[in-house]
Amino acid sequence: MPGEDGFITCAVCGFSFDPSAHEGCRACPLHSGCVTACCPNCGATNINPRRSGLARLVERLFARKTYETPFDEER
Amino acid sequence: MTHCHSSAPSVPLNGGRIALVGNPNVGKSILFHRLTGQYVTVSNYPGTTVEVAQGAARAIAGAVVIDTPGIVAFPPRSEDEAVTARVLLRDPLQSVLQVGDAKNLRRTLHLTVQLAEMRVPQALALNMMDEARARGLNPDCSRLAGLLGIPVACTVATSGAGMDSLIDAVKHAAISKVVLAYPPAIEEFLASAEPLLPEARISARALGLLWLAGDQQADAWLREKAPVENLSQLEALRAALTGRLEEPAYLVIQRVREAFVNRLAAEVMDVSRAAGPTFGMRLGHLTTHPVWGVPILAAILYGLYWFIGVFGAGTLVGLLENGLFGRVINPWVVEQVQRLIPLRFFSDLLVGEYGLWTMGATYAFALLLPVVITFFLAFGALEDSGYLPRMAVLTNRLFSLIGLNGQAVLPMVLGLGCVTMATMTTRILNSRRERLLVTILLALAVPCSAQLGVVMGMLAGVSFGAALIWGGVILAVLLLVGWLSARLMPGKRAPLVVELPPLRLPVAGNVLVKTAARLEWYIKEAVPLFMAGTLLLFVLDKLNLLPGLIHATEPVITGWLGLPPQAASAFLLGLIRRDFAATGLFHMQSHGLLSPLQVVVSIVTITLFIPCIASIFMIVKERGLRMAAGMVVFIFPFALLVGGLLMRVLRLFGWS
Structure with missing residues (x-):
């Protein structure tokens, strides 16, 4: 899941990386429709949730719920 | 700080x-x-x-x-x-x-x-x-x-x-004052070698040590920069040193460094307040343990089988296919379409036996969607917990038996999510041999998420013993083909080096977001292909070619595999996507058209069947057209051969 800083965690090696940091992708003609991101640590191809409208929707729903928990209010 | x-x-x-x-x-x-x-x-x-x-x-x-x-x-x-x-x-x-x-x-x-x-x-x-x-x-x-x-x-x-x-x-970066003393033989080598080395951006001592340890970059640099006579002298010095040392030079160098690093770390690390290993750390250690790791993996696989097979493919599919689609949506859609479109051809195209709605959409949304959702949830939870790299470490031991590079395990694990993406990931492997070997194994015996979910659902409808038979056959094929391929393409095996993230409880938000992203990607990729496959069957049916095709494949489907003739159309769909074929078989099973023996034989065959069209395109892109064609030519008859042999073996053991 991308954190607030946009980092995602690789499924294979657990490495956290910023999928937008790879300028090579921007040169790719298929980039605009591509939902994958390559882990710079192990090279595994991951789904990039930032590219999915459905994932962004779920993220927003979940984020709102998180902020409403008493734990966060106490903090 | x-x-x-x-x-x-x-x-x-x-x-x-x-x-x-x-x-x-x-x-x-x-x-x-x-x-x-x-x-x-x-x-x-x-x-x-x-x-x-x-x-x-x-x-x-x-x-x-x-x-x-x-x-x-x-x-x-x-x-x-x-x-x-x-x-x-x-x-x-x-x-x-x-x-x-x-x-x-x-x-x-x-x-x-x-x-x-x-x-x-x-x-x-x-x-x-x-x-x-x-x-x-x-x-x-x-x-x-x-x-x-x-x-x-x-x-x-x-x-x-x-x-x-x-x-x-x-x-304020500074040149370190650290100078390590190596055994006299190495120090003498360095003293003689340093004057022969050309001026470099790093110290002559470090360059000499790198070259001695077999660094290829240092070797290439030296061959480029050093005069030939100096190079000959250096090689002679190295040969003389190798004769004096009881073990390889790089090991001697590493030991000296290790001893220094251990002393240094002990001096600067305050561990007086160090806490004992946490439960997570202990469990993390057990998951990669050669003995304890296996029952943990078995328990996880059983949990997956229950969650995806029993709950997803059993309970949820039952509710959706038989309940929502079977009793509510489909009867209404059929009625509306037949009322609004009087022309039989066009109404059949939407709601006939091979209709885009009654077959394509129903397979995709009523049968497969609950299965892939449960699979993606489970996969996301495993991923977020940090277990997947540990699974790679554990299975690495198994793959080492067939001479497969440790790093090669990573795409195989990823293949359980999507074989197409895993094929792309084979780029991380260092040699052509490894890339080829892993691509073959991925194409042949690694089922992707949707297919694995359907397989689990079908097996849950038979018995846990059937699941063990399926798993055993696929594993045996994986090891056998891997072993044979490794013998045909001999090469050096490199160890697996992977960072293990801390083992932790999965965060629900992370898992849900990843599931949503995968689901969207799956719907975009698979549903159009499902529709295309259904359209193909519809056209073949309307041209009266389908009965002929089913009849033509009878010697293989009925004679060799012992399946009902209708299974031919499922296998035909398998040429487009294996999970589509598996869904067709799942549909047949849920309507009582397959016996337990036929379920096991058909899903073993379809698991080993040629990969989906997207994977084949990826193989063509990554390995070339010839290699992709070669794989398809091998996989197609091989899958049928294994399925037929399994049917005969199971019959011997009283299965029917």
Whole structure:
């Protein structure tokens, strides 16, 4: 899941990386429709949730719920 | 966070290049972005396909920071690591900033010592201090700086703590005072070799040690720069040394470094307040244990079988297919379509036996969607918990039996999510042999998420014993084909080196977001193909070709595999997507058209069947048309052969 800083965690090696940091992708003609991101640590191809409208929707729903928990209010 | 100056004189920084060097997964890239900001350029390192990022340092006027690929130690073992060695050997550097993991101090210091021997101005960022302290580890940065003679900054890259100290440390990068004493034979070799070595960007001593340890980059550099007669003398010196040593030179060198690093780490690491291993750490250790790891893996697989097979494919599919679609949606849609479209041909196209709605959409949304949702939830939970890399470590032992490279396990694990993406990931493998071997195994015997979900659902409808038979046959085929391929393509096996993230409880939000992203991707990729497959069957049916095709395949489908003739249309769909075929078989099973024996035989055959169209395109792209065609020619009859043999064996054991 991308954190607030946009980092995602690789499924294979657990490495956290910023999928937008790879300028090579921007040169790719298929980039605009591509939902994958390559882990710079192990090279595994991951789904990039930032590219999915459905994932962004779920993220927003979940984020709102998180902020409403008493734990966060106490903090 | 603290920054500690060494007593050594620092090197003035006047706008040179600063190489960021470190082990993989130590937060190097995050620190790089913190040092450089947004505006960085990424390009292939000259003569390689490895990307290297560089950008202007925000807080150091005129300086450029280069983010080198993570390296475990010198000599490098992969193309990526080799680029780091090339940067150090060939690029004019102002200084080297090493980023190290504070919780793995010895591993960090092993690289520090190697960099110190190069006599390049260096600074050390001891990163992940928060995680180290949480484990009760308190490295004394000040003492470390004093002992190494270089500035050391303690940082937390994710939060940005210690960045000011780090920038100060980089500005005061210094040549380390560390000099290691090697056994007399090696010291004598170095004394004789150093005058023969051409001037380099790193010290002659470090260059000599690298070359002695078999570093290919150092060897290539020497062959390029050193006069031929010097090279001959160096080779003679090395041969003489090898005769004097009882074990390979690189091992002797490594031992000396290890002893020094152990002493240094003991001196600077305060472990007085170290807490004992947490439950998560102990469990993490058990998951990779050669004995205890196996029952843990078995328990996880059983949990997956229950959640995806019994709950997803049983309960949820029952509710959706029989309930919502079977009783509510489909009767209404059929009625409306037949009322609005009187022409039989067009109404059949939508709601006939091979209708886009009654077959394509119903298969995709009523049968497959609950299965893939449960699979993606389970896969996401495993991924978020940090178990997948551990599974790679555990299964690595199994794959080592067939001579497969350890790194090759990673795409295989990823293949359980999507074979197409895993085929793309085979790029990370170092040799052509490994890439080819793993692509064959992925195409043949690694079922993707949707297919695996349907398979589990079908097996749950038979028995757990059937699941064990299916798993056993697929594993046996994987090992046999892998072993045979490895014999045909002999090569050197390299160990698996993978960073293990901490084992933790999956975070619900992470799992849900990943599931949503995968689901969207799956719907976009699979549903159009489902519709195309249904359309193909519809056209064949309307042209009266389908009965002929079913009849033509009867000797194989009915005669050899012992399946009902209708299974032919499912296998026909398998030419487009294996999971589509599996869904067709699942549909037949749920309507009582398959016996337990036929269920096991059909799903073993379809698991080994040719991969989906997207995977084939990816194989063509990655391995070439000839290789892709060769794989299809092998896989197609092989899957049928295994299925038929299994049917006969199971019959011998009384299955019907």
